[in-house]
Amino acid sequence: MGRGPMEFVVVEFPTTTIDQQLAGQLREVVTSGLVRVVDAMVIRRDEAGTVTVQEFADLAPEAARPYADVVGTIEGLIADEDAADIATRVQPGTSALVVLLEHLWLSGIAGAMTAAGGRVVFTERIPAPVVDQVLAERAAS
Amino acid sequence: MFMRPGLRRGPGLLGAVARTAVVAGTATAVSRGINRSLDNREQERAEAAAYEQAAAQQQAPAQQQAPAPQQAPAPQQPPGRQDDLMAQLQQLADMRQQGLLDDQEFAAAKAKLLAS
Numbered sequence: 001m002g003r004g005p006m007e008f009v010v011v012e013f014p015t016t017t018i019d020q021q022l023a024g025q026l027r028e029v030v031t032s033g034l035v036r037v038v039d040a041m042v043i044r045r046d047e048a049g050t051v052t053v054q055e056f057a058d059l060a061p062e063a064a065r066p067y068a069d070v071v072g073t074i075e076g077l078i079a080d081e082d083a084a085d086i087a088t089r090v091q092p093g094t095s096a097l098v099v100l101l102e103h104l105w106l107s108g109i110a111g112a113m114t115a116a117g118g119r120v121v122f123t124e125r126i127p128a129p130v131v132d133q134v135l136a137e138r139a140a141s
Numbered sequence: 142m143f144m145r146p147g148l149r150r151g152p153g154l155l156g157a158v159a160r161t162a163v164v165a166g167t168a169t170a171v172s173r174g175i176n177r178s179l180d181n182r183e184q185e186r187a188e189a190a191a192y193e194q195a196a197a198q199q200q201a202p203a204q205q206q207a208p209a210p211q212q213a214p215a216p217q218q219p220p221g222r223q224d225d226l227m228a229q230l231q232q233l234a235d236m237r238q239q240g241l242l243d244d245q246e247f248a249a250a251k252a253k254l255l256a257s
Contacts, residue, residue: 076146
């Protein structure tokens with residue numbers, strides 16, 4: 001069976017430790033079966049700009065524990081060159097949680113679309129803050 | 142607690158998206174999960190358009206180069222500028238797409254290009 005589309009989500013935290021609360025939110029969508037975490041890593045950039053890529057297997061147990069039932073099989077799909085690309089976006093002095101999500105809910109839709117001869121010509125995610133801003137502007141006009 | 146993945150070698154997902162978008166001329170039609178500046182997108186669109194033109198013109202010469210695919214990826218211009226590198230990487234991807242390079246040759250040529 002074909003895989004669903006995948007999406008990188010990279011969340012930067014202003015500290016050298018990754019956030020624990022995010023794990024709870026991720027757990028909800030993973031448990032729902034809509035999304036699967038197929039790969040994850042932590043990218044740190046120190047003040048000097050030196051980048052460290054850390055596997056979940058190498059994280060301190062207390063930092064990794066909340067993610068234990070969220071991150072499934074780490075497939076290693078995030079290649080070194082992906083990590084290098086993402087690392088350029090991480091600010092010095094911060095840590096970024098890199099998660100590769102598979103949108104399971106989209107694979108059925110994609111199959112039906114292909115079977116019907118359709119093709120995706122455009123897809124764009126609008127960040128929630130942008131949606132809020134546009135709605136506020138419309139309400140004000 | 143967590144499995145350790147194998148080596149994170151091979152083609153990256155992000156690079157694959159960029160190559161597919163350029164080769165298929167659908168740079169604007171690909172969702173980008175990673176935030177990019179608007180300027181960046183405009184530049185990508187321009188590059189994709191320019192690439193399509195170049196690809197159309199290069200169709201014939203590319204086929205003449207078929208007997209010596211190893212020579213083709215050698216940079217003709219002095220490398221260094223990011224644009225040149227991108228263009229050359231795209232050319233390599235295109236040659237692989239056309240079957241002029243197999244995966245191994247592509248990987249070798251790409252490594253050489255990135256190391257230069």
